[in-house]
Amino acid sequence: MQKNQLFLLVITLFLAFNVQAAWVLDDTVSTVSVVSIKKNTVGEVHYFKNLTGSILDNGTAQLSIDLNSVETNIAVRNERMKSLLFETTVFPVALVSLNFVNKPLGNIALGSRQVFPIEATLSLHGVMKKIKTTIQIVGVMDNGLLVSTVQPILLNTSDFGLASGIQALMEVANLPSISRVVPVSFDLIFKKQ
Helix, strand or coil, rough: CHHHHHHHHHHHHHHHCCCCCCEEEEECCCCCEEEEECCCEEEECCCCEEEEEEEEEECEEEEEEEHHHEEEHHHHHHHHHHHHHCCCCCCCEEEEEECCCCHHHHHHECCCCCEEEEEEEEECCCCCEEEEEEEEEECCCCCCCEEEEEEECEHHHHCCHHHEEEHHHHHHHHCCCEEEEEEEEEEEEEEEE
16 A cells, blocks of 8 residues: 555656746746726836746746736826726736647757747636737757747726726726737736746
């Protein structure tokens, strides 16, 4: 009986080791940015200060965006975005997941660049949606990876149940319009573990 338990423990540890993070996000140098356009002519760049993520040995990648860390450079607007748009008391994070199966991430040399299409799943405001885009991965120092958008991703806020939040922001700020389509871009540095 003890041999069977020991065997199961060894197998469990072996499997756990094999799906550990191969790369972990360095949030001190990684960014996810969004652009909002109000009054049809005023564009503003916002970003999120707190990100976590990893790429596992099996190719599964995940990025978690703390929506409470939104930074618009105006404190009252930060609070409005959290409460009226994202409703962070109910939906505090956005999650992005994808799989790099059959992508030779471990073979990307320092300074080399690979570009390929991906399909990711975005979970935002209680809605999960597939997103297709093209990313680039560049080998950086210490066997790290820079994963970034080739072009901005255009997200329609209505697809994620955010239209009423946009309307609430317009009303509280007395704005005639805020664009419902939001360009999103990212530059993510993953460090080899």
